[in-house]
Amino acid sequence: MNPEIPGLPDAVSDKAIGLWSQVEALLNDLLLPWRLYQLGIVVGIVLVAYLLRMVVAPRMHDWMRSLEGLAKWRMRVLVLLHRRIWLIATMLVAWGVVFVMRELTWPSRSYFVGLFATIVTAWFVVGLIARLIRNPLLRRVATWGAWIYVTLYYLELDDSFGRMLEGLALEFGEFRLTALAILKALVITALLFTGARLVSSATSNRIQGNEDLSPSMRVLAVKILQIVLYGAAFFIGLKSVGFDLTGLAVLSGAIGVGLGFGLQKVVSNLVSGVIILLDKSIKPGDVISLGETFGWINALTARYVSITTRDGKEYLIPNEDLITTQVVNWSHSNDYVRLDINFGAAYDDDPHDVRRLAIAAAKSVDRVLSIRPPVCHIVGFGDSSVDYVLRFWIRDPTEGLTNVRGGVFLALWDTFKENGINIPFPQREVRILGEIPKSPGVVLD
Structure with missing residues (x-):
């Protein structure tokens, strides 16, 4: 009978002990004489890769600083590779050692070295794919979660680790939220948001290039597309945890009533923004005057309109002001x-x-x-x-x-x-009538 781990429920304790048993068996396998030298080779690979990084990184940095006129996306790729020189060097050296060992010995003698090379390669691929996630916190969570998963997967510990996380749960009546479900939800949400962003960017470019639509309708179509995609990603992420969306609908209705009183201005600006996009009274590129502000419209957002004046100032005018006050649109129906x-x-x-x-x-x-x-x-x-x-x-x-x-x-x-045309200006002629009486102590020249 396995001893229990203090502080953990019995089910979780049993699964944690089972996971540790597998880890212990793996460590014991590594301590066998014919496996210890592979472990030493892995340590040597790490040290060689570190030395290569010390030599290559400064030279690559100086070379990157000497580049001029390089496209932004290419420079970003170079920066990404520069930050991962150690990982790239480890991966290349490891696979080179595996190839040599398999040519000189039989495959079992290089099993753990090959396993190490595979895991490092998986880490490198995960790091590249994770760069598609813009949010730093979400990207970091997804990266570390994927690194842990691929490591456990190749070490064949993923099932035991998953069962242990499944045992860590919070229960609310019939609803049960496990640590494994939370991790899955975070990874799925990160992937869905990344996919939504990529689809939104690609579709937005095509919509903005469609000359058959007016500028205001293009902005409205892009906003609706973004709301649908990101909303779907959020709700699918919740559904992956097992959250009941029916309860969420009731809760959101109650919250909406409460927020409606406190966020009247925000809601008014949102509705006004939709009205502006639908009636096409104002669109990007128009020249407008609003009070003392004169300039052209840069962008229409959900809450405000961005106006840039001739002196370079950018004003953020709430959408409600454009609906309720008088606006002079110098280019509404034509540019004359x-x-x-x-x-x-x-x-x-x-x-x-x-x-x-x-x-x-x-x-x-x-x-x-x-x-x-x-x-x-x-x-x-x-x-x-x-x-x-x-x-x-x-x-x-x-x-x-x-x-x-x-x-x-x-x-x-x-x-x-x-042509001798005179532009007159006001002139005043002062005439002094009569003599000025002399006062004592006053001398007139």
Whole structure:
């Protein structure tokens, strides 16, 4: 009868003792004379690989720093390989030793060395595949879990270890949650989330490249696809543990009622974001004005709209503000934008010449459209000048409005100067009537 392990239930204790018996048998097998030399060869392989790493790693690092203009994905591959030089060297040296030993001796003499080479190779493959998982914590859990599993699998200890984890469980009525189920759920969830991300990225690129869909519909389709894929990955992960999703639906309904009162603004922004995508009133690339903010839309997210101004500032405007306040969309139905410039000319200048020269000056600016020619009108007679308004059209508001206005003002200045048109400015004349009485102590020059 096997002794029990203190602190563990009887079933778990028996399974842990059975696992230890297998490990003990494996260790005893290694201590046989014809197996000890294989263990020594494995230690030698590890030391040789470490020496190779000390020689190769610095040189590879210097070589990588000398590379210029290399694609990002290639540099990432080089960094990934650089971090795993020891593992790669161990794998290559181990398989080389196995090949030589099998050529010189019979296979049983190299069994444990071959087993070590197989496990190291499995570790290397697991490390490469795990890089597809973006979340660092999830990637680390999946990597270590896979490393432990492949090690136990090749040592033929996986069944005993699985039975021991199956014995470690929490019970809630009829629901039983085991440590093995939790590990499976973590691995399955990591794989599903990775698959969902890969499918989402590939499909999103195709949707964004579809010119038949409007920009807002592309964003909406991508958001719906991501919600479906990641939601399915999450629920399948829960189902793999054996969690009853019916109970989750009831619980989520109760939680939703409570959160609805505390997250009204968040929900309002989410709903407003869906409305904006559906009615196509605002889409990526549009030029809008909202209060004092003027810029073009970079991205539409679930909670806010990203707007970049001409001075490089990026504003995150909540979706609700775009629904409830007045928004000027300069490129909603078309890209044509009319701009007005007010200026004045002296009363001595012929208004007909001023209007003709102002129109010619506006036409000389590159961004001013000729298909919608500029016009100039008199709008009033001021105290010091005749007041005019010059109107012209552009078709690229994303390139800025102030710069094109400045270009037209500069063209007006040059044209008026060449043709003798005066731009008046207010002048004041002060006249002193009569003599100024002299006060004691005041000297007037």
